[in-house]
Amino acid sequence: MAGILVSAATGALNSIVEKLGTLLVDQYKLHTGVRGEIKFLTGELTAMNDFLLKMSEEEDPDQQDKVWMSKVRELSYDIEDSIDDFMQDEDDKDAKPDGIIKKIKHILGKVGKRKAHHQVFQDLKKQVTEVAERNQRYQTRHALSKARNLTVDPRALAIFDLASTLVGIDEPKAELIKLLIDGVSINRQPKLVSIVGSAGIGKTTLANQVYQDLKRKFKYRAFLSVSRNPDMMNIMRIIHSQVSGLRFADTEAGSIQQVIINITTFLAEKRYFVVVDDIWNVAAWNVIKLAFPKTSSCSIIITTTRRNDVAESCSSYFSGNIYGVRPLTVVHSRQLFHRRLFDSQENCPPYLEEVCDQILKKCAGLPLAIIAVSGLLANIKNVLGYLCLLYVSMFSEDSFIEKYDLIRRWIGEGFIQKEDGYTTHEVGERCFNELVNRCLIQPVETNEYGKVKGCRVHDIILDFIISKSTEENFITFLSTPIPTTGIESKVIRRLFLQGVKEGNSTIPTTGLDLSHVRSVSGSFVEMPSLEKFRHLRVLNLHDYQRLGEQNLENIVRLFQLRYLSFRHIGIRKLPEQIGRLGCLEILDLRETDVMELPASIVNLRKLSHLLVDVGVKFPDGVANMQALETLKLVSVSRQSLDFLSSLGQLKNLRNLVLHIRFNVNSDTGHTNVIGEVISSLCKLGTQNLRSLTIMDLSGLLQEPLCLPTLEKLINCSLAIPQIPKWLSSLKNLQQLILQVDGVKQDDLCMLGALPTLLILHLTQRTESRNKLRISGEVGFRSLRIFIYDGNGVSPVALIFAAGSMPKLEKLKLVCHVNESDSPSFGIENLPCLRTVKCFVNGNDGIVEAVETAVETAASTHPNHPSLGFWKGNSIFFSRLPSFD
The missing domain is CATH 3.40.50.300 (P-loop containing nucleotide triphosphate hydrolases)
Incomplete structure (x- = not known):
């Protein structure tokens, strides 16, 4: 998967080639000798990179190849560390000194540095040459094929989300x-x-x-x-x-x-x-x-x-x-294998029948083996996201791995590369989906909109990943008691501490060189000084409650840091010099006691994801943070007018969460604040804003907004009087979650005209006797999920006529019915329906009539959709539960 999935065999080669290109620009003022060395390194390392990619596709490379690949991989990390040190040295040059003596010393220092720089690159050239001469078999070849799967394969999701449809x-x-x-x-x-x-x-x-x-x-x-x-x-x-x-x-x-x-x-x-x-x-x-x-x-x-x-x-x-539990029968094994591999239970090409039967014989009726093998074969032309997969071994067995946190850590490690038209986060999500499609990770906690929230790894697959991580020195697993052999001789690239019990108060790292560690994670009680981790890129301190003040201040010395999480730590303030972390891309401050960010944070020019809790105050100058893509969340009432105005200048901002709540006893001036917010939103809406969540107690959505780029709009906390007319301009909107006092027929017609709407969740807060009818004329030509929540108090008759919502797959209704309402919702008129959930309140007789009508409609529907039906405190349930 070109540009998305990186093979572990290449180590840091991709990153190095990019950095060598950066070094050739004029800002580093390199003399001819150093430029020549860099060009040589670029050519050699590019060739090695291409060859290693090719070798990574081999089923079983011989031992000599494995040894050489390991040496190149380790060398790549060392080279990157040297280049990072060189670039940091250049960036840390002092301003021109005053006084003749200081100027002479400065000039002599520059001459000395030039000689040292030349020596650095000569040494690197020598190391690369020596490794290359040991193995002359590498050559430049095209290795990566174009990605095909950009989303989670519905066949893979069906294995987990709709598990009751599994054969056998x-x-x-x-x-x-x-x-x-x-x-x-x-x-x-x-x-x-x-x-x-x-x-x-x-x-x-x-x-x-x-x-x-x-x-x-x-x-x-x-x-x-x-x-x-x-x-x-x-x-x-x-x-x-x-x-x-x-x-x-x-x-x-x-x-x-x-x-x-x-x-x-x-x-x-x-x-x-x-x-x-x-x-x-x-x-x-x-x-x-x-x-x-x-x-x-x-x-x-x-x-x-x-x-x-x-x-x-x-x-x-x-x-x-x-x-x-018995293994699957031959018939059931074949059905499961064919469904996953050919998108059908029976459609196996005749020329593949013999080899498929041989594979199934090896799987011995084990569903996990059948799913994993078919998942690999389904995308055999794509290169496995090997680094991303190996990184999962840093999570404990059976632990829930939050999807977006995992993607952000991949980004921090540099595994994910930006592609034209896609952010690194979007590319990372494609990588996650690829691993799901191959059944190498198992999606869990899918929300009611069909979005996977996280994953787990089966212990069999985790054992395999851990063994490969250890074999390739990808991760060093450090447990207590510490192993007495092997660790000291290894260069530690990523450190995972496991098995710490109460009473073992320190991480057992005495005598270990931690200067090359790129990522540290695990369940430690106390960690060593961060000064030892000079090349650290990913620092996850989630739940580490014993973070000392000295370690907190030392964080600003981690100049290569890309990912930093303080989540669920009781810190009250960040170091004032946090802005020195010039490489930082992700900063997670959720579930902390931080209430104000230091002024220097606006110097984080590469920061793309900033996550904070309600009530945090931002400094002015946010317009300097042009790399920001995600900003969660902004408590509007805590911010200055300058900040709110500058918010509209963040041209790359794609995901924004706003919390709007004013103290009724505070001074007026809300109008000015809301005015700045509206102005900024309209600017963002003509640039790159894709997702907007408003935790709103002010009625902001009642104001006319211009957000033509928006794809997701979520309104929480306060119901607005009616569906705003300006929503009709959102021609790119795919998901709408809205709370309103009442829904009218005209509202449905307006929303139905949105050409790209896939998910609609409407919550009606007040009682209404409107009769709502959805037909082919209303629209909703692309809608896949529809949730209507009348809170069980609104006696609304919602009817689906022939031709309505032609692509709807999932329907959830929460409403009240009375004697004058039709007992049927007309679900038989929804041709693609797969799942129905109904919670109906009202007179027992009419509720039972509705239940019978819905049951009959579901049983006679060509798709036989799964049905969940609630009536008061009792439950009728058949087939599969809902899509929660």
């Missing part, structure tokens, strides 16, 4: 539900079933499907993963948080015993449903089981494990059952 799932799901529900529990204890089977056979998928089908019958429920090396305190707090609805931060207790008491006290005499996934040993279960009271015969528990002794221990405690 219906029979085991029905068997498992029967074991859980049928009959009376022994001794009035909870019903338990322990699912056991080999890795990748689908235990978690099966448990999740049953959980999704049954969870809404239980008010108190939880689904959690344990994994190989569980933090039991963390596990128990997760259980407490999920079953009680408390925030995780509010579940803190002095000991595991106290957390268990809190859970059992809360669940006493309550019906609960808990899934404990991926238990690796009996010891972990012996702790977890104590949290579940034995006094409820109406509660159910599911555990999953790959070990028979664990399954037996689980089942014996509650006199439960063991369910062994």
Whole structure:
């Protein structure tokens, strides 16, 4: 995938070639000798880069090639460090000195530096030549093919988002539900079933499907993963948080015993449903089981494990059952493989049937193996995003990996390169989607708009990634106790600390050279001085509560830093000299106590993503930050008029979140503030603004705005009286989330005329008796998702006539009906419908009539859409749950 997915084999070669080109510009005043060395290095390293890309496509390069590739990769990192030091030295030159003596010393210093610079590049040339002479087989070749997939393949999402449509799932799901529900529990204890089977056979998928089908019958429920090396305190707090609805931060207790008491006290005499996934040993279960009271015969528990002794221990405690997951049959394996690879269950070309059967035989009926292999084959012409994939090994097993944070860290590492017409963030999202499409990462927490919020990595694939990361010295995994051999002799490029327990208060790095570390992450209690990380690019301090004042000040010395996260750290202020971090691209200050940014922050000319919380005050001079693409969020009432006016000068700003709330007792002047905001928004709207979220308590959207470039508009907090007429000018709008007092037929006609609208979410806040009819004449020719939320109080009859919303796939309705309303919404007239969710309130008779009509329409619809139907406090549910 040219320009998007970078092979780990190339190390830092791409970055080096770009920097060497920068060095050749006039600003560095290089003399002829140094220029010659740079040109030589550029040519040689470009050739090496192309050859390594070619070698990375080989299935099994021989040992000599592997050794040579490793040497080139390590050399590339060393060269980049040397070039970074050289460029920083040039940038740090003092201003011309005063006085004759100081001037003479300055001139002599420049002469000395020139000689030193020449020596630096001569040494680099010598190293490159020596490596090249060891292997004469490299040559310039075109290696990367053009990217095809720019979004998540719907076939890949179907594996996870619509898991109940997986082949072979219906029979085991029905068997498992029967074991859980049928009959009376022994001794009035909870019903338990322990699912056991080999890795990748689908235990978690099966448990999740049953959980999704049954969870809404239980008010108190939880689904959690344990994994190989569980933090039991963390596990128990997760259980407490999920079953009680408390925030995780509010579940803190002095000991595991106290957390268990809190859970059992809360669940006493309550019906609960808990899934404990991926238990690796009996010891972990012996702790977890104590949290579940034995006094409820109406509660159910599911555990999953790959070990028979664990399954037996689980089942014996509650006199439960063991369910062994079977591999897929040959027929089901073939259906799954063909669906993923050929976009069909049957459409396998005859000339491929024999090889496909051979592949399936190797997969032995394991769904994960079938999905992963078919995912790789589906895009075989594309180069794997190897660096991006290896970087995922820096996350703990079973951890939730936030999508956008992962992309930002890739950007900070330099793995993602900007392409014409696309920002680095957009290119990073394409890389993420590519890994999803290949089933190398599993998408989780898809929101109701179909957007993937994050991912996890199956432990089998994670083991593979970790082994490759270690083999290629991509990441150094440091655990406690520290290994006694091997670490000291390695050059550490990326450091991940794992396995730190309470009592080990320091990171075990004594004797290690940290000067070449580019990224540091992990669960450390205390880290060494940041002065040791002179070439650090990515610093993730998320949740590190012991950040000392000295380390905080030393951050400004990390001149190569690209990514910096203070998220969920109790710091109150940033270093005043934060503006010295000239390479910084991403700064995350969410969930901190920072309320004001230092003036020097406007000197961060490369900063593209700035993330802060409500109430943070920005300094004036934001117009200097022309690289900004994301600004979340701006508390308007805290800013000066100069800042609000300068906001409109950020020509590259694409994603903006505004919080608008004024103190009713404060001085007037709101009109001037809103005027500056409107002026800036209209300027941004004619440049690059793509996404605007307004947490609005002022009614800003009632004002006429000019935002022709906008693709996403979200209105939160306060409902506006009516849908603004100026929305009709948003010809590029793809997603609209709006809260209004009332929706009229004319409003639907106006929105239906928007040519590119894909997602529409309307929330009506006040009661209305308007009858809304959607037909082919209304429009909505491109709409895929429609959510209408009448808050259960508005007796609105919403009817879909023939020809309406021809591409709609997902429909969610929350409304009140009365006797005069039609019992049917007309969903049979939506030809592409796949998912329907209805929450209907009203008289029991009419609600039952609506339920019957919707059920009938769904069953007779050619697509047989999945249906979720709520009526008051009861639930009718069939097929797949919603797209939450």
